[in-house]
Amino acid sequence: MNDTSPTQGSWTPDGEVTPKPSEDALIAACASVYDPEIPVNIYELGLIYAIDIADDGAVKVEMTLTAPACPSAQELPEQIRDAILMVPGVTACDVDVVWDPPWDQSRMTEDARLALNMF
Numbered sequence: 001m002n003d004t005s006p007t008q009g010s011w012t013p014d015g016e017v018t019p020k021p022s023e024d025a026l027i028a029a030c031a032s033v034y035d036p037e038i039p040v041n042i043y044e045l046g047l048i049y050a051i052d053i054a055d056d057g058a059v060k061v062e063m064t065l066t067a068p069a070c071p072s073a074q075e076l077p078e079q080i081r082d083a084i085l086m087v088p089g090v091t092a093c094d095v096d097v098v099w100d101p102p103w104d105q106s107r108m109t110e111d112a113r114l115a116l117n118m119f
Helices: 023-030 075-085 110-115
Strands: 010-012 015-017 048-053 058-063 092-097
Touching: 023 048, 023 075, 058 075, 075 092
Parallel strands: 058 092
Antiparallel strands: 010 015, 048 058
16 A cells, blocks of 8 residues: 655655655744743744755754744744754754844734734
8 A cells, every 4th residue: 555645755766756755844843942031933033934844854944033033043043943853854964043124023923922912
């Protein structure tokens, strides 16, 4: 029986083909990372600006931080990279920290604003 579910590879005459990672799986991986100073994951904080998935499974993430002097500036991009590399089908991950556009509270989800009492 040939299993072609999204988390499993499929067999072809050329060998097993690993499926391209889904955007939902990558978002879930990003949502597993929390800023140590804020009890909300960085995806809901609106820190992830873009997730690009190449056909070969390479992923590029553009993210920002709440402030340039964020104490977690070195750790958070590494944690995102590590989380994304755990997603089946991901072959590589490049995380770029960008500052344009600047982050502001309007990027947060409603759930994040509620959790932080920021209306």
